[in-house]
Amino acid sequence: MTPVTLNVNGSAQALELEPDMPLLYALRNHLGLNGAKYGCGLGQCGACTVIVDDKPVFSCVTPCAGLEGKKVRTVESLGTAERPGPLQKAFIDKQAAQCGYCIAGMLMRAQSLLESNPHPDEQTIREYMAGNLCRCGTHLRIIEAISLVARQHGSAL
């Protein structure tokens, strides 16, 4: 076991981890942040997507070692069931979830897009979101939800 300090959703977390542990396992098993999901474990589906220093990463293939000093953000940072953030609210308004398994990853990838490009057009959204898959087929509603936030004026996020 190796001591690692992770900065997650704004707070420092001192953990003792196996040295080869991917970030997803630390988030779920050690910090109880169960938003990010295990989908494929191969960085091919996006269910585990979180934001590290403003960039979306597949947490299932991102080693914890080396994350010290970086800011990790998960879907839990966007809002709560009672007070959903703007992007979460748009997903609800557009009913963008079927089973919901991919949605935490979808939200975090979309969040990183809107932070770097607040008003992307639909083509940009499609290209940016291509790395995240939804097996239920709600992609069109997901794109609508992101477009809704992208069309809002000012810095909605």
Add this chain to the structure above:
Amino acid sequence: MLMWRPAIASIERLRAFDSAQLQRGARVVETGDCAVCHTRPGGQYMAGGLALVTPFGTLYSTNITPDPQTGIGQWSLPAFERAMREGVSRDGHFLYPAFPYVHYRRMTAGDIADAYAYLMSGPAVDSPAMQNRMNFPMNIRPLVSFWNLLFLHAKPLTPVAQQSEAWNRGRYLVEGPGHCAGCHSPLNLIGAEKSGKSLAGGAVDGWEAPSLLGMASRANAWSSDQLVSYLRAEVVDGHGTAAGPMRPVSLSLARLPVSDAEAIAEYLLSLQTKAAITENQPGAASVEPSDQASGAQLFASACAGCHAPAAPMREIDGRPALDRTSALQAPSARNFLKTVLEGVPATPGVPGPIMPPFAASLDNVQLTALASYLRQQARPDQPWTGLSSTIEAIRQEKK
């Protein structure tokens, strides 16, 4: 020498071509990889707009759909053939040699006419040319005439009687429409392929375009079957799969009859190196000390899901062991590092390997340790040198 060339009269767009010619033309256009540069990501087929970053500035590929105003709809066949052989636009201005007319000029008149017919028969797209951003003095197009005087010499290929028909076809594809030397040859200071060094290896978009000489006899030698599969975008035991700028080229070849890839393989495997292979010699001073244990841990957490011996992709899908890939066997770490940082993106509509990008998941220290660890497995006798500076350089290039 002329710094100015006459315009060739515009014509009404031609539309009547017979279907056999159009089919031949589709094949020629695929062998020439026209769409690889003349279609930008997300853009319309052949409508141009792809940025080509060169040491001399940024160029944008042009619209070669038959749109009369913004494409080549007003071009006659003689105008098209002049562009293909001499690099001169219909209106007389010089085209930049990023357009590989130095190679296309070796194409047969029949192939050029077929390609013309195919392009003219496609949908016209109204898409004006993007403004090039070339640096002085390369922004002065007439200067290209000096470049042409020095470098535009290639003669049509005459078949070599002692060689097979396939070899001659392969040579034609490699030296003519396929323009392999465009990437796989070193360039001189003014962007021309160095004389006598054709296919000896070059660079494109930050990737290493390896030497195509002596492929049958080098340490990690290619068999004909391996090369044919690789050229057709398959995953090949002992080498891996085409990535980076070679990916679209191999996807293009996969759409052509297998006989074309076989012909190219026969020709390429017959090419010998002219000089001894100059692989990077390990310089003790520049091999960075690295922590093999941390490299192994990083492999376990980031790579093993797909690349460990027992991973499903290895067992079920036949992916080769990493230490047996060209990227890890190569003298330069560049293609390995580029692949890890950028991944192998999916091609819509085409089954094939994909790999996620790790640029945001691994920092430079981690990537150095990982590369050093995997190189140790692949070539313990020859560690890569200067890894961290190469990684830093690649990350800067991306911006």
